[in-house]
Amino acid sequence: MLTLKHLRVIEALNETGSLTRAATRLHLTQSALSHQLVALEGHYGVVLFERSRPLRATPAGMRLLHLAQEVLPKMEAARRDLARLAEDNQPGRLRIAVECHTCYDWLMPGMDAYRAHWPEVEMDLVGGFHTDPLALLAEDRADLVIVSEMARHKGVSFSPLFRYEMLALMATGHPLAAKAYLTAKDFAQDPLITYPAPDRLLDVVRRVLKPAGVNPERRLAELTIAIVQLVASRKGLAALPAWAVQPFLERGYVVARPIGKKGLWSGLYTAARDSDAERTFHRDFVDTLREQAFMTLPGIEPLEGLPHAR
Amino acid sequence: MLTLKHLRVIEALNETGSLTRAATRLHLTQSALSHQLVALEGHYGVVLFERSRPLRATPAGMRLLHLAQEVLPKMEAARRDLARLAEDNQPGRLRIAVECHTCYDWLMPGMDAYRAHWPEVEMDLVGGFHTDPLALLAEDRADLVIVSEMARHKGVSFSPLFRYEMLALMATGHPLAAKAYLTAKDFAQDPLITYPAPDRLLDVVRRVLKPAGVNPERRLAELTIAIVQLVASRKGLAALPAWAVQPFLERGYVVARPIGKKGLWSGLYTAARDSDAERTFHRDFVDTLREQAFMTLPGIEPLEGLPHAR
DNA sequence: AGCATGTATTAGTTTAATTCATACAAATCA
């Protein structure tokens, strides 16, 4: 009794504040976690979490949380060392291609966190836009690319990172702010402010406006802050990931609305050559990115896809 | 993959040097351990132990051994803290009654080790010999007694500690040293040197000599070293636990032979009132004693008896 | 060589973990 699994559950419970959310994060059902928690509490005769909303750790829960925080990193470190020993210390390389502007928000901290554990892995960024990012893998010009769909492709493995909502941005007091959510037609009048990227990378255009035949005037800006500024100055509408605009919404600079009744959700995935994707330093990089994203980005959701084994 | 169970296995393998011995210590079969080790090695693609005799840890094995040594104690500490929280810090008490002289050899270090983890538990030794040691429990004059058999007794729980061999001791060059093992009759000629304890506590007398109707002249000595000295001085024979005479044998002071063809094996058990036996500080004491014994006493064996749950 | 000791492997059994389908409780909405 009292296994590492329990410690991971307790960590997840503490961070998510709910059995349901912890369960999805751990790729289990709520029922499984409930059973586990009840069993553990019963075994030691202590309550670990007060069943409030959000769940709050009791002193006993805190004790185990502390244990988790000192033990789990040690386990991970050993796992990495084993991988190094197994692969005989042959160094790895990660040339990363990213096409989404906002990705840098979480990619940079992710790379920093990763470097702490895998200092010997040489990391590099492959810049610019490419007609076929997956070709970079085949041509051996990149080892990992971040893409927005899992297009089945021979010799290439995909791993889901997370999914997020794209929000329509408008100035405070804009007439459209009266609506609960925007539809394609609502974009027809105002200019659309976007990053300078091809349409296939702009989800609103590709998945909402183009199918509906709506083609608004365009205006480009390099930086997120610039786009927000233009929107606030009533120069047009924009569509950005929820996590990227969160701070501006909180300060009331602009207003955001979902796109479509259920919102416009996009996913992000990594792609790598099969041979690379199975190596530990590589998998660990993807895991670190995912973890970093969930730690720092508000409102993102897990994305089903691959088995989640260790 | 890579669980605490694995770490415990690796620790046991390192300490026992064999799958078979590690298995009995962990109350598993050799097969189970072989499966585990093979699976673990396969999973990480490393060899953890060279299959030599004794088993020797590879660098990867050493890495996990190191992990085990930093992680397992933390787990134990947390478990104890949970027990303290669960029982609301009500302090425990351990009045210990021991009737076997040689027991002090491992009891003292055991108590020291225990005190480090449970400083709040008040420990005391109940001295002297008692006609019925289990009565001490009923009369609430002791909380734990160390006995040599699991006599079913209402309200009392027993836990096995270990089993050990009693060896017959004789002077170097003694005619009986020519025999591979001694029988009851061999004790008839020489005086028998024992501790000053009742016959029921002297296993040779109770289980070998008395049943055979052999009743040799007696001579008493308080200390093990004194008994050995008398034997070496050709004043008679003695029967002592193998672990207690090991150092004297190594230096050639005396000679030892098994008693009976299969040897005379005795067991030691703890007994406690049921209500105490289930409390964590109590169980931990017994576990500590057992662990301490296996760490310091040569030639002792695990003793089957109770389920071995945590 | 023949025995003793220890490890590996296969198949079968047992035990534990997880899900499914609901019931139940608490907060939120209209």
Add this chain to the structure above:
DNA sequence: TGATTTGTATGAATTAAACTAATACATGCT
């Protein structure tokens, strides 16, 4: 306030993992 949403608990059924038994195989010993 009743209806609805959101989240947790529970029992039974399912699935997966761990363990044992039996036995083959390897190695050292006298």
